[in-house]
Amino acid sequence: MENYTMEGRTYRYYGQEAPLYPFGYGLSYTTFSYRDLVLSPLALPVCANLTVSVVLENTGPRDGEEVVQLYLRWEQSSVPVPRWQLVAFRRVAVLAGRETKLSFQVLAEQRAVWAQGWRLEPGTFTLFAGGQQPGQRTRAPSEVLSALFSVTGTARPLRGC
Numbered sequence: 001m002e003n004y005t006m007e008g009r010t011y012r013y014y015g016q017e018a019p020l021y022p023f024g025y026g027l028s029y030t031t032f033s034y035r036d037l038v039l040s041p042l043a044l045p046v047c048a049n050l051t052v053s054v055v056l057e058n059t060g061p062r063d064g065e066e067v068v069q070l071y072l073r074w075e076q077s078s079v080p081v082p083r084w085q086l087v088a089f090r091r092v093a094v095l096a097g098r099e100t101k102l103s104f105q106v107l108a109e110q111r112a113v114w115a116q117g118w119r120l121e122p123g124t125f126t127l128f129a130g131g132q133q134p135g136q137r138t139r140a141p142s143e144v145l146s147a148l149f150s151v152t153g154t155a156r157p158l159r160g161c
Contacts, residue, residue, distance in 0.1 A: 030060030030096065037129050037145040046120045046153035047161035050106040054129045054145065056092060057099035065093045066131050070104055072111065073134070075124040075148075078155075079115045084134055109158055111151065118158040122151045 036055040044050060058064055070088040074081045087110045094100055111125065112118040128134040130144030 028060075028064055028066070030058055030062045030064035032064070032066045032094070032131055032143075033057045033059045034130055034143045034145050036101075037127075037147050039127060039147050039149050041149075043150045043152055046122055046151050046156060047108050049108055050127070050149060052088075052104040052106060052127060052129065053101060055099055055101050056094060058094040058096055061096055063093070063095050065091055067091050068102055069128075069130060069132065070106065071128040071134055072106065073126040073128070074111075074113070075126060077113055077123070078121060079113050081113055084128065085110070108161055112158045119155055120151070120158055120161065121155045122153050124148060124150050 034054055034056055036053070038053045040051045040053075041048075052070060054068070056066060056068060058066075068090050069086060071084040072087045073084040087106050088104045090102060090104070092100060092102065106127070108120060109118070112120055126146050126148055128144050128146045132144060134144050134146070136144075
């Protein structure tokens, strides 16, 4: 094998074509609603971590479990990157009619790109939070919230942080 590019070889790099059964695909006996996606800070230095919180509410008639998923998308990058990348997930049990606030930490190294070595780049990013991948079309509706944040500073090797 001489070509090690992942383009067209894994669903993360298929372009606009969505996989038939993406991560998180499935049905539930209840419904969930997401709200109040908060990123802090909205502008962070290149080596800093991002704090994320979101409220998950069980809006259905039964107790249930939801897999809350966070995805990151680079809005511009100096090298090819996935459409989006899973950066965190958590299975959460929520009683019917109740809600819970979840907090996550997105580490700087999760924003690193491969350019003859791992490096961090400044730019604009989108963070998605929900019960499925962004843009997923399923028979069971699930929300995906999104928010923009920016990374400031100059590009540097990941080891430089």
